[in-house]
Amino acid sequence: MSLLQMENISKTYSGNQVLKSVTLNIKAGEIHGLLGENGAGKSTLMNILFGMPVIHSTGGFEGNMTFDGKPYLPKTPMDAMKMGIGMVHQEFMLIPGFTITENIKLNRENTKDTFLSKIIGPKLEKLDLPKMKEESKEALNKLNMTVDEYLPVAGLPVGYMQFIEIAREIDKTNLKLLILDEPTAVLTESEAAQFLEVIKNLSNMGIAILFITHRLDEIKQVTDSITVLRDGSLVKSIETKNVDIVEMARLMVGREISFETSNKKEIDLDEKPFLELKDLYVNMPGEKVKGVNLKIQKGEILGLGGLAGQGKIGISNGIMGLYPTQGTILKDGKEMPLNNPREMLNNSIAFLSEDRKGVGLLLDEPIDFNIAYTSIEIQEKFIKNIGPLKIVNGKEIKSHANKMIEDLDIRCTGSNQYTRFLSGGNQQKVCIARALTLNPEILLVSEPTRGIDIGAKKLVLDTLVKLNKELNMTIIITSSELAELRQISDRIAIITEGKVQSILPPDASDEAFGLAMAGKDISEVVD
Amino acid sequence: MMVPIVFLVLCLGGFFLSGLPVNFLFNEMVFRLSRNLILVLSLIIPVISGMGLNFGIVLGAMAGQIGLIIIMNYNIGGIGGLFLALLLSTPVAIFFGYLVGKVLNKAKGKEMITSMILGFFANGIYQLVFIVLAGRIIPFSNPNMLMSTGTGLRNTIDLNIVRKSFDGFIFSGITSYPIFTFIITILLFVGLYFFLKTKLGQEMRAVGQSMHIASVSGIDVDRTRIISIIISTVLAAWGQIIYLQNMGTLNTYNNHEQVGLFAVASLLIGGASVDKASWKEAFIGTFLFHLLFIISPLAGQNLMGNAQIGEYFRVFIAYGVIGVALLLHAWEKNKAITQLSDI
Numbered sequence: 001m002s003l004l005q006m007e008n009i010s011k012t013y014s015g016n017q018v019l020k021s022v023t024l025n026i027k028a029g030e031i032h033g034l035l036g037e038n039g040a041g042k043s044t045l046m047n048i049l050f051g052m053p054v055i056h057s058t059g060g061f062e063g064n065m066t067f068d069g070k071p072y073l074p075k076t077p078m079d080a081m082k083m084g085i086g087m088v089h090q091e092f093m094l095i096p097g098f099t100i101t102e103n104i105k106l107n108r109e110n111t112k113d114t115f116l117s118k119i120i121g122p123k124l125e126k127l128d129l130p131k132m133k134e135e136s137k138e139a140l141n142k143l144n145m146t147v148d149e150y151l152p153v154a155g156l157p158v159g160y161m162q163f164i165e166i167a168r169e170i171d172k173t174n175l176k177l178l179i180l181d182e183p184t185a186v187l188t189e190s191e192a193a194q195f196l197e198v199i200k201n202l203s204n205m206g207i208a209i210l211f212i213t214h215r216l217d218e219i220k221q222v223t224d225s226i227t228v229l230r231d232g233s234l235v236k237s238i239e240t241k242n243v244d245i246v247e248m249a250r251l252m253v254g255r256e257i258s259f260e261t262s263n264k265k266e267i268d269l270d271e272k273p274f275l276e277l278k279d280l281y282v283n284m285p286g287e288k289v290k291g292v293n294l295k296i297q298k299g300e301i302l303g304l305g306g307l308a309g310q311g312k313i314g315i316s317n318g319i320m321g322l323y324p325t326q327g328t329i330l331k332d333g334k335e336m337p338l339n340n341p342r343e344m345l346n347n348s349i350a351f352l353s354e355d356r357k358g359v360g361l362l363l364d365e366p367i368d369f370n371i372a373y374t375s376i377e378i379q380e381k382f383i384k385n386i387g388p389l390k391i392v393n394g395k396e397i398k399s400h401a402n403k404m405i406e407d408l409d410i411r412c413t414g415s416n417q418y419t420r421f422l423s424g425g426n427q428q429k430v431c432i433a434r435a436l437t438l439n440p441e442i443l444l445v446s447e448p449t450r451g452i453d454i455g456a457k458k459l460v461l462d463t464l465v466k467l468n469k470e471l472n473m474t475i476i477i478t479s480s481e482l483a484e485l486r487q488i489s490d491r492i493a494i495i496t497e498g499k500v501q502s503i504l505p506p507d508a509s510d511e512a513f514g515l516a517m518a519g520k521d522i523s524e525v526v527d
Numbered sequence: 528m529m530v531p532i533v534f535l536v537l538c539l540g541g542f543f544l545s546g547l548p549v550n551f552l553f554n555e556m557v558f559r560l561s562r563n564l565i566l567v568l569s570l571i572i573p574v575i576s577g578m579g580l581n582f583g584i585v586l587g588a589m590a591g592q593i594g595l596i597i598i599m600n601y602n603i604g605g606i607g608g609l610f611l612a613l614l615l616s617t618p619v620a621i622f623f624g625y626l627v628g629k630v631l632n633k634a635k636g637k638e639m640i641t642s643m644i645l646g647f648f649a650n651g652i653y654q655l656v657f658i659v660l661a662g663r664i665i666p667f668s669n670p671n672m673l674m675s676t677g678t679g680l681r682n683t684i685d686l687n688i689v690r691k692s693f694d695g696f697i698f699s700g701i702t703s704y705p706i707f708t709f710i711i712t713i714l715l716f717v718g719l720y721f722f723l724k725t726k727l728g729q730e731m732r733a734v735g736q737s738m739h740i741a742s743v744s745g746i747d748v749d750r751t752r753i754i755s756i757i758i759s760t761v762l763a764a765w766g767q768i769i770y771l772q773n774m775g776t777l778n779t780y781n782n783h784e785q786v787g788l789f790a791v792a793s794l795l796i797g798g799a800s801v802d803k804a805s806w807k808e809a810f811i812g813t814f815l816f817h818l819l820f821i822i823s824p825l826a827g828q829n830l831m832g833n834a835q836i837g838e839y840f841r842v843f844i845a846y847g848v849i850g851v852a853l854l855l856h857a858w859e860k861n862k863a864i865t866q867l868s869d870i
Contacts, residue, residue, distance in 0.1 A: 078745050093743055095736040106733060107744040111726050123727040 002066075003028040003208050004049075004177060009063035011044055011055070018044050019061070020233045026177065031199060031209045033223035033240070035216075035252050037307070037482070037517070041232040042212055046179060050087050051080045068176060084176035086169035088183055092161050096154035101129075103153055104136040104168045139171040140164075142205075143198050159191035163198070170202065177208045184215060185309070196222050214307055216245045216518045228252055249514025253482065267300050267490050272333065274298035274474055275442055280327035282311075282318030289314040290498030291327075296442075296476060301468050303489030303506070304478040307517050311498040312478050313354055316444040320344050320351045322359070331442070345378045350440035352431050354447035354478070356424070360431045363420040367412060368401030370419050371433045378438065404433040408463060425456025432463060443467070445477045449484060461488050482513060530848070531798045534815045538822065545825035552821060559817040561694065561705040562773045564712045565766035566790045567809045569759045571719060574804040575728075576755035577735030579639040580791045580849075583627045583756065585646035587763025588783035589653050590620035594764065595686065595771060596657075596779075600669045604688025606696050609772055612689070616764040623649075624760030628753030635738070639801070639853075646787055657779060680779045690775040693768075708769055715762070716806045731755055735802065763790075792816055792845040801856040819844065 004026040011019040019041045026032045036042045047054060048061050051074025055061060065072040067083055074080040080087075094103045110132050111117075111125035136149045145163050153161060162183060169178055180199070184192040199209055199222055211223060219226060220240060228235040228251040235251050243251075273295035282289035289311045296302050306312045318325040321339040329336040337343045344351075353359035362370055375381040376392060382400070384393045401415040408429045412422060419430055428448060435443055445464065449457040465488050467473045479485050485492050486506040494501045494516035502516045515521065542552070566584065573581040594616030598608045627645055634641040661667060662678040674681055694705030722728050733741040734751045742748045767786065771777055794804055797812020820841055827837025 077743065081745075089743075093740045095733055095740055097736045098733070102729070106740075107730070107746050109726060109729055114725070117725075123730075124722075124725045126721070126725055127729055 002026060003068060004072075005064075005066045006045070006049065007064045007066075009045065009048060009061060009065075011041075011048065011061040013044075013058055018232050019048075021063070022229065022232070022234045023237075024227055024234075025237070026208050026210060027224075028176070029203055029206045029208055030224040031203050031211055031222050033219040033226040034210060034212045034229070035214075035219065035226055035248060036229035037252060040229040040252075042229055043181075044232075045229070046087070046181065046210075046212070049080070050074065050085065050179065051076050051078075081172065082174075084172075084174040085179065086172055086175050086177070087179040088162070088165045088169060088181065090181045090185070092158075092165060094153045094161055094164060097152060099150050099152050100140075100147065100156075100164055101133050101136040101149045103164055104139060104149075104171055105132045106168070108172070110135065135171060136167065139167040142170060142201075143167055144194075144201075157191075159187050159195075162187060162191075162195065166198070166202075170207070175207055177210065178202065179210045179212070181212045182214070183211070184213060184218060192218070214518050216248050216515070216520070219248065220245055245520075246511050246515070249511045249518065250509075253510040253514040253517075267297050269295070269297065271297055273330075274332060275476075276328075276330040277315070277319070278328040278330070280315065280318055280325065280329070282314040282323050282325045284311075284314035284317050284323040287311050287314040287317075288498050289318055289495075292495070292498070292500055294493060294500060296474060298474055299468070299472045300490045301464070301475045301477060301488055303485035303492035304476065304495060305480075305482050305485050305492055305513075305517070306495035306501070308480060310496050312495040313446055314498075315495070316351060316446050316476060316478055317353075319349065319444060322353075342378070345374065345438065348438075348441040349444065350374075350435040350438045350442070351444040352428075352435055352446060352448060354450060356427055356431060356450075361419045361427060364418055366416040366418055367405070367410070367422075367430055368397050368415040370430050371401050371404055371437055372397045374434055375437045381437070400437065401433075404436070408433055409459065423456070425452040425460065428452060428456070428460055429463075432460070436467070439471075440473065442474045442476070445475060447479055448477065449479065449481065457484070464488060529798075530796060530852075531811055531815060534796050534819065538815055538818045541819065541822040541826040544829050545822040546829065547822060547825060552818070555821050556814070556818060557704055558773065559820070560813060561708040561712065562770045563766075563790070563793065563813050563817065564809065565715060565769055566763060566786060567793045567813045568712075568715060568719065568806070569762035569766055570790055570794050571804045571806065571809060572722075572731065572755050572762075573638075573759050574794075574799065574802065575723065575735050576731040576752055577738070577802065578631060578752060578755065579642075579801050580794070581642050581756065581759050582639060582787040582791065583631075583642035583645050584759060584763035584790060585783050585787045586623040586627060586649050587620050587760035588767035588786040589649060590616045590623050590760065591764035591767030592771070592777060592779070592783060593619050595689070595768060595777060596672070596680070596684070598689070599672060599684055599686065599777075600667055602669060602688065604692070606692045609689045609692050609768070612768050613765055616768060617761055620761040620764035621757050624757035625753060627760065628756035631756060632749045632752055643787070650784065653783075654780060682779055684777040684779055686771060686775050686777055689772050691773060693772050705773065708773070711769075716810075719806060727751075727754070788845060788849070789816070792848050795848050795852040800852060816845075 002025045006022070006024040008021045008023060009019055010017065010021050022041065022045060024045065034042055053076065056075060072083060074083070095106065110128040112128045114124060114126045117124040133149050140147065140149060143163050143166060145167065147160060153164065169175055184195060187195055196218060199211070203209055211219070213219060223240045225237065225239045226243070227237045228248070230252065275296040277292055277294045280289055280292045286309055292315055304312045304315060314323065317323050319329060321341045321344055325338045329338065331347060336347060357363060362373070372382050376383060382393050382397050383390050398415055404410070405412065405415060410426050410429045410433070412426060419427055422430065448460050448464070452460065461484060464475055464477065468475050477485065477489065489506055491503055492506055493503045494513065496517065496519045501519060502521055504512055504516065569584050569587065570581055573579065594612035597615050598612045603611055627642065630645060631638045631641055656665070658679040661680050662673045667673055672680055672684055694708050696707040698706040723732070730741070730746050730751050733746060734748050738748045767783065771782065793812040793816040794809055795812065796816045797808035797810070799808035799812065823841045824834045824837035827840060828834040
């Protein structure tokens, strides 16, 4: 009998359907793997299951859930916890300054009556520390952890923190289902092995586990069955023993892609690279780059792909010097200064940030000034000298902006409209116009189609291809959408755990991409 | 630990320069500690709940003064009057604390500057009430409190009927030291110690460390923060009443103004920071800050031939120590963000 049944779950975020009639069944005590790319709908499904407020503040969802034989409709995480569902989040939910005991017992502390608590209420009950310690110890023992429960969490190895999170969940006496969201992403290999052992033990204790990860070999190793999601739809639910890793990768990535291979240029890798990254480290929170080596040829479009959090976004940000960076960047054989955005602009490298509203645009300035300001600052374009004074030439800016609006088809009420009031696609075009005004040799583009509707997406991508063809501009495009990288890039580098996993041609097989994103080379799996 | 040591050295140096007799110093310190400890204590809980240094205790001080103004108006003196003032000020302080808490919940991450500006803003309303409305719309039965025009409270109100009534309660026959005040202060410090070991205290510590994790664990973050500010404001109201009964006069429009600044400086000199404070820091800091207060004018006089120098020096210290503490805090936060080595 199923412990959890989710039937025909659909969810729409402001007109955008992210889950289409997904069904998920989990049996009591089994380990169930949930697979999918970024944006496949895994997180949304988990948010629904765990009753996260974001679901209900955006209009709820459609479909039925049954848990443990009863209809189940959680409004808050507390409802989910009461039913016996626990979740270990991707980022740690541990308070660094608290001891292990305090963290395991957070908001579920054992307490004793006091004189005041009888008058004022249970909030003034005294903490029963010995009892708390004893029970924490018990939970840790179940995980074969021998760590002193009175140590503060800060300073412990990350592997331990993961176990403490799980200890907190199994300390909840009624735990029936434990959701683990990318639990092994932060663990070393030996820690991960120990971790998988623990999961098996828990499953033997009768606790069902829903295991979300992109490490396919782990899925293969521990799960009893898997469910694969792609683009918000259910691809397949299958028992693990009937499927191999290559097949999993294909299910995860596979889709019909219509791209014209005739567009692609042959890249001569023997030529001297135009831009070269040697051992690049970037400390961008959540997207750390840990030693990337890449050679980019003049006139190519290089795609940077990979799953979120693996570091692909950090590369362009690091090249521009927006986050602390180490390593060597050579352009045309010349070493570039690091951590200096201005020098990079001076060296004819322009950047379209993934943070369009934060970094890309001055939201409370009109379109024409947004297009011109970097050029004014860096190249002293649009400036006339009157004696010792430098005056911005408004007329010239306006006529230039109008030309750009026409060329790029920016839909607006005029060049004096504030960029805040433009749609996402048109805002992106303003960013492109600004980069074009600089007339750069290298254009770094980060997530150019995020939050943009399909029609505008095509326009933005076409514009990039056109620039590449007509001006022979070298473009490095970072995107979470593999399909769009395959559509326009000449080569695609997949970034995993802060490093280049492999460089693939856009017409490589789905399996190859899927495995690369999971941190594997196709050759080693097939052997 | 550096800050208190530096100030201890300063105090020792100042002590020798000033040439003040130990006897005199001891007496002064006893009274100053009894006057100020509760006000400094009131800052600890907001620090633990992660709301920084609550400059909003100015509103608590106002609540305390409102309590005193009411009993002065009805001429209820003695220890009974004083307890009545404490009682009356409490609901007012709870109300003020609730409002401050509500506002600070809207300004998460900017609690300190917000609470400071709230103090200035509240001062404006306080003046409106007691300069313009008092006597005109708010009736006062005690004409001695009003200015000669019949509107507005006098600048100074003599608190003779409650003067030292709290300090001397029970023990006045035995000694002139404020024994009762010390007993109450110690009880409050002990109470704080136990409070932090309760469920609510644990929740405040959790909220102070991470609002996000606390809320995911089911703790009502906003409510916890409001309770924290209410406790702080009520303690400040009581602290201000106890301060004023010792002084014996109420400077209607000035007494509350510097309360936040001096209490914050005291706590910081004791070695506390924006996110860490305990009773030890409150006690050590209050002691050092006021010791410096007593000796610095005389030390300035003896060193430079000008008492004003010492006076400047202590004002400089009060503001300087707050500025340095805030800077250090910002630096540490920045350091945590931009280190490349921890990849």
